[in-house]
Amino acid sequence: MxxxxxxxxxxxxxxxxxxxxxxxxxxxxxxxxxxxxxxxxxxxxxxxxxxxxxxxxxxxxxxxxxxxxxxxxxxxxxxxxxxxxxEEGVISPGGIGFDINCGMRLLTTNMTFEDVKPRLEELVENLFRKVPAGLGGTGFLRLSASEFRDVVERGVGWCIENGYGWEEDRERIEDFGCIEGADSAKVSSKAISRGLKQLGTLGSGNHYLEIQLVTADNIYDKDVAERLGFNMDNQVVIMFHCGSRGFGHQVATDYLRVFERAARKYGITVRDRELACAPFNSPEGQDYYKAMACAANNAFANRQVITHMLRKAVSETFKTSPEDLGLHVVYDVCHNIAKxxxxxxxxxxxxxxxxxxxxxRSLGPGAQQIPPMYRDIGQPVIIGGSMETGSYVLMGTKKAEEKTFGSTAHGSGRTMSRTKAKRLVRGDRLLRKLKQRGIYIRAASMSGLAEEAGFAYKNISEVVDVVHQAGISRKIVGLRPIGNIKG
Amino acid sequence: MTFEYLEDVAIADLAFRAEADSIEELFEVAAEAVSNSMTDLSTVRPAVTRVIQLEAESLDHLLFDFLAEIVYLKDSETLIFARFETKITRNESCRLRAEMLGERIDRGRHELRQDVKAITLHMFALEKTDSRWSATIVLDV
Known part of the structure; x- marks a missing residue:
């Protein structure tokens, strides 16, 4: 003790x-x-x-x-x-967060570091132009409110039908890019108008898009790595982190107020107002779940439209089609969600x-929610680190299903407030320092960049070693950053 | 009336404390703290005037709704506000009339800071001590 x-x-x-x-x-x-x-x-x-x-x-x-x-x-x-x-439990918007279905997506390329290095800066600049990042960023899609309702009810399915994705993308996304039960009648018109222009945008905070390398010394299970598409030494891959943007944030804001009243109505007292909750089977609980599913689908669609623009940017930079560059989705995971x-x-x-x-989510081999292409090896888990320290791909395990309700870590975790990090380092200095280390960064916000400095985070490798040793996921490959777009 | 961002609370997010002599001034300075986390207020021109009226069951809900409105307009109309004039009345419910001056976000001219996601109720506090009002608020960024 x-x-x-x-x-x-x-x-x-x-x-x-x-x-x-x-x-x-x-x-x-x-x-x-x-x-x-x-x-x-x-x-x-x-x-x-x-x-x-x-x-x-x-x-x-x-x-x-x-x-x-x-x-x-x-x-x-x-x-x-x-x-x-x-039947007897609750649902709490504070257990999901304002950024509903904030998550990670990872794509491979069939290029090596040697192929990309001469044009790395051009690639980062192209991606920065095609994927709007930071405050006030709007996407290229002009949708009516009713089209937007269709997007949030159908998620990635809408994107693929409208030419913003490949058919194969669908199965490489958690829940196949659409959470069942989404009902846009449970979403306010404010949420719609807040999200309408933001499909295909990155946002700010800890959101980023990163170009990374897989090196031979960073592969922990060669067979599984190959199954996921990591099959060359010094292979370049692209990872990004973002969520449901203003639409999801407004859904959560609206329901936080609803749930404060609901908690009183059902006689539930909580120790933090952000834990306001209602029985899952109550009208309020069900309405929120249906609205949350819309926000989650919006996040899947957002990452899908970003994937479309990313394929365009990489294709234009290297004057080769996205298919010939092997820009396949490895997987897409949610990390703020209730299911x-x-x-x-x-x-x-x-x-x-x-x-x-x-x-x-960290499901082991055999789980029905895993697409057939990966079912015998488990569900891929994407863990994003800070822009300085690298990221990891792991696989889900049966032990996670037994011990942690099929769950594992999501990132490295902050150790210091944003206000403090910003006091300790300036964005422009950090940018120069990382450039010297071979990481080319383009940031919408210099102060935002400083807030995301590596020293403000835990060591990602320590986090990954814990989930690996505890058996709640299994380390497959480590990824090292070479280029980064920050919101 | 002043605000300061806090260093050692809610480390993933952005916490601030605001203080003022009157409730109206407190609402105004809290709104400035939210806007200032998004851009440098000295660069925001008073080109757009927006008047909003809100009603809530308590003062702290009214403050939450008011700040949430600033975050909402940042996305729905890409508007950022730098100056606020508020009038608050308290009877059975609390009402706010706020006149807000600002402009469209200009990504070339405005320094881009945080794209605030939401006002949270975590540690949310609105208090009156002696003759002074204060609030502690955590923003999800």
Whole structure:
């Protein structure tokens, strides 16, 4: 037994810590944190306060979980995972976040570093022009409100039908790029008008588009790596991170106010106003779920339209078709979402509302939600690091399905506030420093760039080692940045 | 009336504290803190005037809705505001009339800072101590 931030903590495994229910009044289940000794020690006070708050929510099953990249968010910590009974549990917009279906997408190319190096700066500039980033950025699509409603109900299907994607893209996206049950009647007209011009835009904050390298010394399972399309030494790949933009943010804002009233109506008291929740099966819970599915589909569509523009930019730079450049999607994962999934709890299969906030689904081989092309190897997991430290591709595991409701980490996790990072480094200096290190960056916002400095984040390799060692996902390849577009 | 961004809270997001002598001034300075996180307010010209009227069940909900409106207009009409004049009345419910001066975001001329996603209710506090009003607000960025 040890103490951290006033909580008694038990070590329950090599990479697992547990706060028992006796540590806070109202805890219904323990809080379990996946971390190494070092990452656990360094976790901020917000994490333990917030994950123990989550453990108090009605209908929570087994434990409130926190991944090793956990850090202080609002409502849930970022890195938080919680499962609620579908009949007796709740849904909480604060367990998903304002950026509904913020997620990662990764594409391969059949080019090597030697092919790309002479035109790296031109490629980054072209991508920066084609994929609008930062405040006030608008996309090229001009849609009517009714067309936009179609987009948010159908997600990637709409994009492919309208020429913004390849048929093969669909199965390489979580839930095939469309969450069932989306109903745009549950979305406000404000949300529509906020998102209307933003399809195909990156946003700001920690959103980015990055050109990366796969080198032989960074491949941990050659066979699986080849199945995913990593089959050349020094291969160039492209990863990006963004979500549902203003549309999703407005859906979440609208429902936060609805849920404050609903929580009172159903007699649910919470320790943080961002944890306002309602029974999943209540009218409010169902309305939010249908609106959240629209926002999630909008995020899939956003990443699909970005994929379309990215293929154009790379194709124009190298004067070769996207098909001949091998610009295939490897996979696309959500990391801010609630979904109904089935897991075994105490020997019994149960339908659960899984909330993942800054956490990635991590299903093992054989799961039906995985497309046939990957089903025998598991679901790809994409973990994005800071722009300086690199990223990883992992595979989901059966152990994750048993231990963490099929969930793993999503990124490296901040260690320092944006305000502090900005005080410690200037964007233009960071830009020059990274250029010297061979990483060419184009940023919409210099202050935003400083906020995302590598020292403001945990070491991604430590985070990935924890989820690998704990068995909740399996490390396949590491990716090293060479070019980056920052919002 | 002043605002300051806070360093060691809500590290993934952007927290600020605002203080003012009156409730109207507090709403105005909080709005400036939101806008200032998006661009340099000294570069925003008063080319567009927008008047909004809001009603809410409490003062803190009114403040939340007001700040959320600034974030909404940033995306729906790419408008950024730098000057605010508010009038607040309190009876059974709370009402706000705000006149906001600003312009369309010009990505060439305006410094692009954060594209604020939302106003959160995490640690949201609106308080009156003696004769001074203060608010602590966390923005999702």
């Amino acid at each position: 040890m103490k951290k931030d006033g909580y008694r903590v038990e070590r329950t495994g090599d990479y697992q810590f547990e706060i028992p229910t006796t540590e806070k009044e109202g805890m219904r289940v323990p809080a379990q944190i996946y971390a190494s000794d070092k990452l656990f020690k360094e976790m901020d006070l917000g994490v333990l306060n917030q994950i123990t708050n989550v453990a108090c929510l009605p209908g929570i099953v087994r434990a409130a979980l926190c991944m090793p990249d956990g850090h202080w968010g609002y409502g849930f910590p970022i890195g938080g995972v919680a499962a609620f009974d579908k 109904v999934e089935k897991y075994r709890v105490d020997g019994e299969e149960r339908e659960l509302v899984i909330h993942r906030k800054g956490a990635t």
